[in-house]
Amino acid sequence: MAINWDALIAAAQQVRKKAYAPYSQFQVGAALLGKSGRIYVGCNVENASYGLTICAERNAVFSAVAEGEREFIALAVAGKDEQVFPCGACRQVLAEFCNDLPIRIVGEDGSQTETSLGELLPKAFRFEHR
Numbered sequence: 001m002a003i004n005w006d007a008l009i010a011a012a013q014q015v016r017k018k019a020y021a022p023y024s025q026f027q028v029g030a031a032l033l034g035k036s037g038r039i040y041v042g043c044n045v046e047n048a049s050y051g052l053t054i055c056a057e058r059n060a061v062f063s064a065v066a067e068g069e070r071e072f073i074a075l076a077v078a079g080k081d082e083q084v085f086p087c088g089a090c091r092q093v094l095a096e097f098c099n100d101l102p103i104r105i106v107g108e109d110g111s112q113t114e115t116s117l118g119e120l121l122p123k124a125f126r127f128e129h130r
Helices: 005-016 056-066 088-097
Strands: 029-034 039-043 072-078 102-106 112-116
Touching (some): 005 029, 005 039, 005 102, 039 056, 056 072, 072 088
Parallel strands (some): 072 102
Antiparallel strands (some): 029 072, 102 112
């Protein structure tokens, strides 16, 4: 399946505007392309009890799983600049469903950084390792 990066990036940038980030003012949006061709979005949602905050990437994954999607093709993450990489927890959650995944990090100014889940999380802990 060809990746329509323009659509994926636009979805991540749009959902970023809906982020709930009253404490950090750090809004992030994520758009995850499922094998079905459907795009699932998520934004970060903060909480006064910081440990209960959820990142945009995990929000997108959990939304997809709730809809029955289990295989993913690509991820776009939108932040203020192109340096908003998925955190370690998000990388591990993505690794539950993907051996590798192309990822584009985009900034408000249109700047982009290309990477992959394999590059961000080499030797991920997987089901077979338990």
